[in-house]
Amino acid sequence: MNDETYHDGRHHGACVHGTARPCCRHAGGAGQGALVEPAALAALLGGAAHGYDLRRAIGELTNGQLDVDPGGLYRVLRRLETEGFVVSEWAGSGPGPQRRNYELSEEGRDLAEGWVVHLRERERLSGLLADVLTEALAKEAPTE
Amino acid sequence: MNDETYHDGRHHGACVHGTARPCCRHAGGAGQGALVEPAALAALLGGAAHGYDLRRAIGELTNGQLDVDPGGLYRVLRRLETEGFVVSEWAGSGPGPQRRNYELSEEGRDLAEGWVVHLRERERLSGLLADVLTEALAKEAPTE
């Protein structure tokens, strides 16, 4: 009603500024750090699948926490293929739109292992910074 | 010696690809997500200071885990000032290069609180994705 801020599950309401002003950190991935690539790798580890199914698998694997943009997902799959981490081919013709089947290569499995390390580091740094901020806010007691 | 990879504490050796190829994820903040702004806010919560000192404070607050680029730090401080989260002025003339003193505004404190929420979310998602990947890798037992 008179709540003019967005509530569509995207970044509008989750802007770090906590305001309705145009959020300056919802593009370019600098907000959270890359997520689509590791999510795609996780889904592919569960077995070969087509793009649309991988997106669904990501949602299931993360209990609905991650809903990756299909545009970004296909872009990542393409790039991972050009880099040799994924292999894909058009699936046999059946009813419905043409499907492309994606499968992880051995190098892709190694890449996934690398991402675990990277994500743990991000988790650690995020927690560390959140702790530092929390303590600093607590010390800076209201004096007004 | 014959180890051709970098070892200068930057992202070279920490590339998510785990290879010596030009790491494609060490620029644009997409690697870890934004860190300079919350770190700057944390340092400013400790009291007004000049830029160079804030960088040192960040190092201390994070036990050496974070060594922010001075270029980026000054850029963030400037932007935070134009956005009203920080106030600064040239310090009185003394020996040495000219210094600028930065101080958090009330809005800046609110912004810092918003960053705690954001960082906890990033911590949570990073941990979730790392868990998902770890479990998927464990299930995909070596069959070769």
Place this chain on the structure above:
DNA sequence: CTGCACTATATGTTGGCCTCATATAGATGT
């Protein structure tokens, strides 16, 4: 006296990512 390292502030540039937008095409249900 010179050169180097530190202090202190700053701008330029590049590459990658997320988000949002838009597009094409096949199938199904109302």
Place this chain on the structure above:
DNA sequence: ACATCTATATGAGGCCAACATATAGTGCAG
């Protein structure tokens, strides 16, 4: 016929970290 879902894809904007580069003041060692 239209809306929705399935399925694949490209374009564009904005942000960030990292690296580079610049200017200027100071102190110290050789």
